[in-house]
Amino acid sequence: MSELHHNLIGGEWTDGDDVIANINPSNTDDVVGEYARASEADAARAIAAARDAAPAWAQSGPQQRHDILKAASDEIMTRREELGRLLAREEGKTLPEGIGEAARAGQIFGFFAGECLRQAGDKIASVRPGVDVEITREPVGAVGIITPWNFPIAIPAWKIAPALAYGNTVVFKPAELVPGCAWALVDILKRAGLPDGVLNLVMGRGSVVGQAMLDSPDIDAITFTGSVATGKSVAAACAEHMRKVQLEMGGKNPLVVLDDAALDTAVECAVNGAFFSTGQRCTASSRLIVADGIHDRFVAAVTERLKGLVVDDALKEGTHIGPVVDENQLSQDERYLAIGREEGATLAWGGERLNRDTPGFYLQPALFTETSNDMRINREEIFGPVASVVRVKDYDEALAVANDTAFGLSAGICTASLKHASHFKRNSEAGMVMVNLPTAGVDYHVPFGGRKGSSYGPREQGRYAAEFYTTVKTAYTLP
Ligand code: ADP
Numbered sequence: 001m002s003e004l005h006h007n008l009i010g011g012e013w014t015d016g017d018d019v020i021a022n023i024n025p026s027n028t029d030d031v032v033g034e035y036a037r038a039s040e041a042d043a044a045r046a047i048a049a050a051r052d053a054a055p056a057w058a059q060s061g062p063q064q065r066h067d068i069l070k071a072a073s074d075e076i077m078t079r080r081e082e083l084g085r086l087l088a089r090e091e092g093k094t095l096p097e098g099i100g101e102a103a104r105a106g107q108i109f110g111f112f113a114g115e116c117l118r119q120a121g122d123k124i125a126s127v128r129p130g131v132d133v134e135i136t137r138e139p140v141g142a143v144g145i146i147t148p149w150n151f152p153i154a155i156p157a158w159k160i161a162p163a164l165a166y167g168n169t170v171v172f173k174p175a176e177l178v179p180g181c182a183w184a185l186v187d188i189l190k191r192a193g194l195p196d197g198v199l200n201l202v203m204g205r206g207s208v209v210g211q212a213m214l215d216s217p218d219i220d221a222i223t224f225t226g227s228v229a230t231g232k233s234v235a236a237a238c239a240e241h242m243r244k245v246q247l248e249m250g251g252k253n254p255l256v257v258l259d260d261a262a263l264d265t266a267v268e269c270a271v272n273g274a275f276f277s278t279g280q281r282c283t284a285s286s287r288l289i290v291a292d293g294i295h296d297r298f299v300a301a302v303t304e305r306l307k308g309l310v311v312d313d314a315l316k317e318g319t320h321i322g323p324v325v326d327e328n329q330l331s332q333d334e335r336y337l338a339i340g341r342e343e344g345a346t347l348a349w350g351g352e353r354l355n356r357d358t359p360g361f362y363l364q365p366a367l368f369t370e371t372s373n374d375m376r377i378n379r380e381e382i383f384g385p386v387a388s389v390v391r392v393k394d395y396d397e398a399l400a401v402a403n404d405t406a407f408g409l410s411a412g413i414c415t416a417s418l419k420h421a422s423h424f425k426r427n428s429e430a431g432m433v434m435v436n437l438p439t440a441g442v443d444y445h446v447p448f449g450g451r452k453g454s455s456y457g458p459r460e461q462g463r464y465a466a467e468f469y470t471t472v473k474t475a476y477t478l479p
Helices: 040-059 062-078 080-091 095-117 154-165 179-191 206-215 228-240 263-279 292-307 327-342 395-403 418-427 462-469
Strands: 007-009 012-014 018-024 027-037 122-125 132-139 142-146 169-173 199-201 221-225 244-248 253-257 285-291 346-349 366-371 386-392 410-414 432-435 470-477
Touching: 007 040, 018 080, 018 179, 027 080, 027 179, 040 132, 040 142, 040 169, 040 199, 040 206, 062 080, 062 095, 062 154, 062 179, 080 095, 080 179, 095 154, 095 462, 142 154, 142 206, 154 169, 154 179, 154 221, 154 462, 169 206, 179 199, 206 228, 221 228, 221 462, 228 244, 253 263, 253 395, 263 285, 263 292, 263 386, 263 410, 285 292, 285 395, 292 346, 292 366, 292 386, 327 346, 327 366, 327 386, 386 395, 395 418, 410 418, 418 432, 462 470
Parallel strands: 142 169, 142 221, 169 199, 221 244, 253 285, 253 410, 285 386, 366 386, 410 432
Antiparallel strands: 007 012, 007 199, 018 027, 122 132, 132 470, 346 366
């Protein structure tokens, strides 16, 4: 039996109700570790601890916050290979992707360590003579953080780092499939010197621990990344308690390829955006919208690339695509593969379950062609290594198809035309637009977020994170 990893409540590592085994999706015989599962009562104690710790942490100085976040950043960077290996082992991203994500978490803590020292307000003249007006930002209080499994360290980092930097305390509930990175991150932050109760970890079920957070009147704000269905109940619960909410949900991101695109660039953008990280990214390019003049060459080249991709154990050298995260997700992917066929799409390549040396959830990347934008495979998020090509006649039709979706997270275009690129940047109904770049893969110091059904509330990351993690105060003084 491996060592049991505990929850952190009020500065104490504590047992939960029961224990969950963290299973490696590349090899289901491999148990990554054992993790305590919090009960509803544990969640209540964590919320109370965050609430009790909030006033003192709100008063902590920028130097103290900076030093803790900087120490965490340094440790994550130093241990990025080990953390990246843990990530790849528990989630199924390839080792280079895992190490890259761990490094990203370190960079995010570094950025927000700096932000602790750069917080500022405004002092401006009043319209009333002799009166001073000051505009400052204050912490929101106790923040609930609910995260998904697909970025087990980067998403917790980009929520926890700004929450702490701006003076909030945290109750953190990671996804059940990936407690390993969450635990490691919390352990690093505790040892970096966070006072007791400032960061509380409650690993456990969404329906128990997550729901307890939604139902508590003592949480001042909730930031959530996950499915649309859960996001809606998070929003409803937050409306009930009149609390701040920030939601990042699905995507059905278009990548437009125009006739004048550099074929190699377009193929790389499509393959990277649609299939890397096993397609399990909310920014994945699941709709490839391709102009008639380049369509056949593009499909042939993408198919050729897919044939050369190695799908295998995430930790093996040479693997391009790791396994799907679990049996549930794999069944969902297969269900959509069947739906696509029933809808009349052509499966140009892939879609087979694969056997490898170890028992795991391996799926060949799949490319549908001759699809129309109203098919379910083009309307609903699949969240796997499955992409569809939609053939269009020109740029105008491509833009209309790109925007014809309930989602609006990321959108890309491959073209040599400045006119079309500029028009697309201006008219895409997505929160993030990429020109000659994959729809997935973003910087950490600039805003992240979408429109329509993809996101709700203020942006994440960079300085824009302050919108969610602080509340503005306007003070008037007559000296
Ligand atoms: P995914 O399909 O990515 O797992 P979910 O929305 O189911 O998306 O999960 C995202 C996060 O939300 C996870 O941490 C999960 O445990 C949590 N969650 C699920 N159900 C609830 C709920 N009823 N209340 C709060 N959190 C929940």
